Amino acid sequence: MAAAAVAPSFRRDALLRANELAAPGGGGAADDEDYWREVQRAFDLDRTIINLNNGGVSPSPTHVLDAMVRDLRFSNVAPVHHMWDVLEPRIEGVRRELAREFGCDPEELAITRNASESMETLILGLDLTRGDEVIVTTQNYPRMLTAWEQRSRREGIVVKPITFEVPPRSMAYVVDRFRQAITPRTRVIEVPHITNLTGQIMPVRELVQLGRAQNIEVLVDGAHSFAHFPFARDALGCDWFGTSLHKWLLAPIGTGFLYVRREKIPSLWPLMAAPKTMDANVRKYEEIGTHPAANHNAIAVALAFHRAIGAERKASRLRFLRDRWAKRLTNASDRCRVLTPLGDPRQSCGIGLLHVEGVEVPKMVAHLWDRHRIITTPIVHQEFSGLRITPNVYTSPEEVDVFGDSVLAALKTGLS
Ligand SMILES: Cc1ncc(COP(=O)(O)O)c(C=O)c1O
Incomplete structure (x- = not known):
């Protein structure tokens, strides 16, 4: 009971703090982890799972869900x-x-x-x-x-x-x-x-x-x-x-x-x-x-939550997280290619498609889930294929790095 009563105000504090940090001169850059940690605290998530499919449907911040439940x-x-x-x-x-x-x-x-x-x-x-x-x-x-x-x-x-x-x-x-x-x-x-x-x-x-x-x-x-x-x-x-x-x-x-x-x-x-x-x-x-x-x-x-972060700030964070896995993997292995135009912000943002040469997409997706509890999306289209990776504002750079580590390990030792 006590925990339930305390949690929402804790999250409200997190939101206020995120807002404060976003004020002019207050930080909130794409790699400002002090800022993004406050945003992460607005969500109730299971951090034993790394959810890199935010393209399908996303969790709402807890206070958004609370408002809906209150009204229901x-x-x-x-x-x-x-x-x-x-x-x-x-x-x-x-x-x-x-x-x-x-x-x-x-x-x-x-x-x-x-x-x-x-x-x-x-x-x-x-x-x-x-x-x-x-x-x-x-x-x-x-x-x-x-x-x-x-x-x-x-x-x-x-x-x-x-x-x-x-x-x-x-x-x-x-x-x-x-x-x-x-x-x-x-x-x-x-x-x-x-x-x-x-x-x-x-x-x-x-x-x-x-x-x-x-x-x-x-x-x-x-x-x-x-x-x-x-x-x-x-x-x-x-x-x-x-x-x-x-x-x-x-x-x-x-x-x-x-x-x-x-x-x-x-x-x-x-x-x-x-x-x-x-x-x-x-x-x-x-x-x-x-x-x-x-x-x-x-x-x-x-x-209101979206506006508190700001559309520009959100997009630059999403690109930052995307570049973190995409650049790392393409630099580390010739077998990794990204089929999303990374270099041009007019052509891409948080979503990226990773193509791994010689790997069957459904097997890689299953491996990442079974072994590492990482959710990715298999894309098997008649013209191309790959793993669709979509982080969100609550995704940490460490989570993105675990994904990168897991792909590179799979390339070295094979899928099991
Ligand atoms: C391009 C595009 N259009 C439409 C939809 C359908 O969205 P919803 O299931 O929310 O109606 C999706 C869902 O992923 C989509 O990617």
């Missing part, structure tokens, strides 16, 4: 009143703050449960006719490719997947791959802002410009970009954007948002039907039936 308990007292009348209206504050962060009007942003819901709203909600063409890449997220494929089976639209090399020779090369696939029938381009496979940041701004000049809608899958590295809507210029918030924002599981430029809202159908009176109202994408208010309201708490 409050809801449960009398959900019809506490949840619907008291907590649900607070979604408007979440909308306002997310919109401020993304750089759009709150009337252009819908709160969803994840990037899948946001992107499927876009993919299934645009009117297209038989023979209309959609350009995707073979590195788009599989669920989105499945959604397009279903539309193709159901309605006869034509899906044209392009490939691009990893790492690409240049951003211009990537744009050219799209340009070459455009025909007079192209209506849509769907592209990840940053791929979940190698962590390649795509030239979204250039693709939006390319599309706009030819009346092609460019749908941006930002599942991994929002709150991972700093950018705002106007830097992309996009009309359509979907993201999850349980990845890089560290919000509770089951949170995301959908952005639709205001004048486009009437042209995009919601996934679940909404009345005609809501045609131009972004809240039509939130007509999903009964759902917890606690989860989406705690987004505001996660956003």
Whole structure:
């Protein structure tokens, strides 16, 4: 009991201290371990496990989880009143703050449960006719490719997947791959802002410009970009954007948002039907039936945590941790290659894909877990393969070093 009562204030102290340290002149550089230790203390983690898959879904800081649990308990007292009348209206504050962060009007942003819901709203909600063409890449997220494929089976639209090399020779090369696939029938381009496979940041701004000049809608899958590295809507210029918030924002599981430029809202159908009176109202994408208010309201708490660290500071820490394992391994062994463009911050951030020559990816992933309790993500794509490594703000340099040691030891002695 005593420990439970003490723990939250201990964490609050840690947060205050992290904030203090982040003040001008107070440190907080990418390698300032005094600062990052305070951030680490905001999480309740099992430090016997080294979790290098923060791309799938991330733990929330403890106080974010506490806020959600508090509101779930409050809801449960009398959900019809506490949840619907008291907590649900607070979604408007979440909308306002997310919109401020993304750089759009709150009337252009819908709160969803994840990037899948946001992107499927876009993919299934645009009117297209038989023979209309959609350009995707073979590195788009599989669920989105499945959604397009279903539309193709159901309605006869034509899906044209392009490939691009990893790492690409240049951003211009990537744009050219799209340009070459455009025909007079192209209506849509769907592209990840940053791929979940190698962590390649795509030239979204250039693709939006390319599309706009030819009346092609460019749908941006930002599942991994929002709150991972700093950018705002106007830097992309996009009309359509979907993201999850349980990845890089560290919000509770089951949170995301959908952005639709205001004048486009009437042209995009919601996934679940909404009345005609809501045609131009972004809240039509939130007509999903009964759902917890606690989860989406705690987004505001996660956003405050994100702002306390600062988007730039967070991105530089993530790059610092990534470089720590990536540079070490590529310098130590000719068999290690990183398929993520490390040298260009416009093209990568915290995610990196490690390719180890002569090693079967699933076996290496299993070895790291079985022997060292390190979580990595196996990527076995038809064009390349490797271990996807994604540290987070709570990851210590020592944990990254244990990963590096374990890979090098495995290369020396073999997998067991
Ligand atoms: C590029 C991309 N899009 C969409 C998703 C789906 O995210 P969620 O499962 O949160 O809907 C992911 C998940 O990893 C992803 O990497």
